[in-house]
Amino acid sequence: MIKTICYTSLYAEHISAFNLEMLFHKTRLFNNKHNIKGVLVAKNNRFFQILEGPETILDNLYLSIKKDSRHHQINEVLNTHITSYSFENFGTGYNTIKRVESLFGLQSYLNSPTINNIDNASLFLTTTENFFK
Structure with missing residues (x-):
């Protein structure tokens, strides 16, 4: 059974840009190895992450x-079972977005007819847009 977890958090101000890049790299490697799909968005010491994968x-x-x-004030937005991945075809299946310009690709993907879970897509899109305000 697969599920999705979506959350926001604040990351520690003392984390350097280099350490943040290393975190993104390790996250991508782990998630790709374990068939976890989704996206990690970072802006102004805040994370917004959507994860999809095997429940356990x-x-x-x-x-x-x-x-x-490295982060605190975790706010869980969604934690539920899903029938299919929404982010399976989004780039490598797991991506990191660090600039607002990169958000357009995510918005286009979430609005496309190829997305599998349209109910979650609208929630992801609304949360992501609010995150960048």
Whole structure:
């Protein structure tokens, strides 16, 4: 069974740009290895992440995220079972967005007829747009 978890958080101000890039790199490698799809958006010391994947792996990952001292004020937006991936065809299946210009690709993808889970797509789109305001 697969599920999706979506959350926002604040990341520690002391994290350097280099450490942030290393975090993005390690996140992408782990997620691709474990068939986790989604997107990580970073802006003004804030993260917005959408994760989709096998239930057990995703639950364990989310527990470790909540314990990670590099960020705090985690606000869970969505945590539910899904019947199919929404982000399977989004780039490599897991992407990092760091600039508002890159958001247009995500918006186009979420509005496209190829997305599998249209109910979650509208929630993801609204949350992502609010995140960048």
